[in-house]
Amino acid sequence: MRMSRITRRLVCVLILASMTLLGAAAYAAPKRRFVIATAGTAGALYPMGVAMAETVNKHSDRFVASAESSAASVANIRNMDEGKVEWGISQSEIASFAYTGTEIFKGKKIEGLQALFATVGSWVQIFVPADSPVRSVADLKGKRVGVGSPGSGGEVDARMVLAYYGLDYKSVKPSYITDSEMVSALRDGSLDAMICTHPLKSAALLDLTTSFKVRMLSVADDKFYREHPYFLKAKIDAGTYANVNYDVFTPYSRVIMFTHKNAKFSDDDVFHLLDVVFSYRDEWRTSHASVDRQVTLAEALDGIAVPLHPGAVKFFESKGMKVPDALKPSK
Template sequence: MGKKRLLRLFVAVLSLVMVIGACGGSDEEADGSPSELSLLTGGTGGTYFPLGGELATIIQDETDIENANAESTGASVENMQILQDGEGDIAFTQTDIAAYATKGELMFEDGKMDNIQAIGTLYPETIQIVTLMESGISSVADLKGKKVSVGAPSSGTYANAEQVLEIHGIAMEGIDAQHLAFDELTEGIQEGTIDAAFITSGTPTGALEGLSAIKPVKILPIEDNKISELVEKYPYYAEETIKSGTYGLESDVKTVAVLAMLVARSNLDEDYVYQMTKAIFDNSNKITHAKGEFITADTALEGVGIDLHPGAKKYFDEKGIE
């Protein structure tokens, strides 16, 4: 066989391989939209996972997407990395974490996340500092020297704990910091292996409801002057109140919150994200989770802090919401 025929045969085989490769091995369509939706949430004991399951059902029912899956993850920080790597489609995160990610700050100082855009904010994520009524701990200042769970290193909860402690004049080295998951920290508090824990989650948080059913709990308040200092230095915080009756509390507890939000890969198809955004915010009345009452198009752009995905922007433009 001559050299020219060999070359033509090689080119033909290579072209065939490329065609076959383009037809399989990827869950993403040519227009940028995945054939299945991967919704990244958080731990099973928090708010993201059960709420994410409801949102996935709404998306599946109200759009052409045949299979929408809510996946349990390590929550905000991990979700940002998964989206950046192109291994998820949309995700829950905190507004402060999304800001850090897109600016390359704090836990993202090794590099900016440039593949993440907002869909909209959902509800307040409350900083809850929990201990037992019997612990003798009554204030944030009392945490000095105590065993306190502050979330995984470089997590959103860790950043919140560090900032709240800082405003109270306590460095992370001033406590015996523990890094426990939701289920582990409630077990630790119940068994007395830790004294208190920071939890950043929508209230009521399932893990804390379970704990309060076993032993009376206390949520430590943050004083007004400390809230003012915190908000002034870190503007993504807002004052929040945990209502009496939550976890069996006898009175309201004043604290702070960031916002939970949904974000998407920026390279998802615009119409695909538009359909998801419309499905969620036009059908929020179908959400049975307690946080459903906060999810509304009218407030979904408050505190976003990063660029909107063009598909989400199209929806809010249609609604006349800026």
């Protein structure tokens, strides 16, 4: 059966249209891949990073993200500076040390850091067995103390707290292990105490406090906070953890999401990514209870001590938020 002239023309048009679409798809710019470095898998930050990456992958037409576990703050900052990852979380005080070249980053300024948004709060939390004779941080002299992975933000915080009470790694027996390993070691008696920097009620700490009777030590002296102004004195309410039926005072800071100038995200790139992240917050906010409570647009600038990426400034201002001058990058 012969096709009519109109039918032949229609077939040709359809073939040409299909070829055009296939050609456009073949030459479409590939999506850019980037890595979000988080922390250990036992806390709130790794599942948050995974869920945020999934949200980006679902809703961005430009980017493909993946999240990876890491040794957290210090490692993430160094890896961003070396171009190994593009985004990473850090405790605010650790990022401030890096940006200014002070404390553990003395002589090694990392001025390429660019803040994106604040995430969860992080508390320095000190646990001992419930029947321990240790009543204050000063009593840890000569004790076996878990201080976290070497060079991690938590380990740096542990060192600062111990130093305030006149202790160092020569006067205690430090154990440089992960938070999950510290939980196991405290429970089986191979540690006398553990110092960690975590969101409240992280998976590791709930595991510890629901399976083993503990006490918590306070860092209540106002002088500590005057000497370490990047920390706030925060209260962990009685009953937050099983068997801890008293208030605990402890250092608190925010965990911030960063990128680095090495990653070469344009202002438009960052605006787009933050718009995706916060527009679809419902898709990642349930990754952890502390994420649900604290990682919000309203609190996105809280506790940041390093200037924002210019694209982040534009994004927050587009939402009617006032960005403090101290967070605006110098031109």
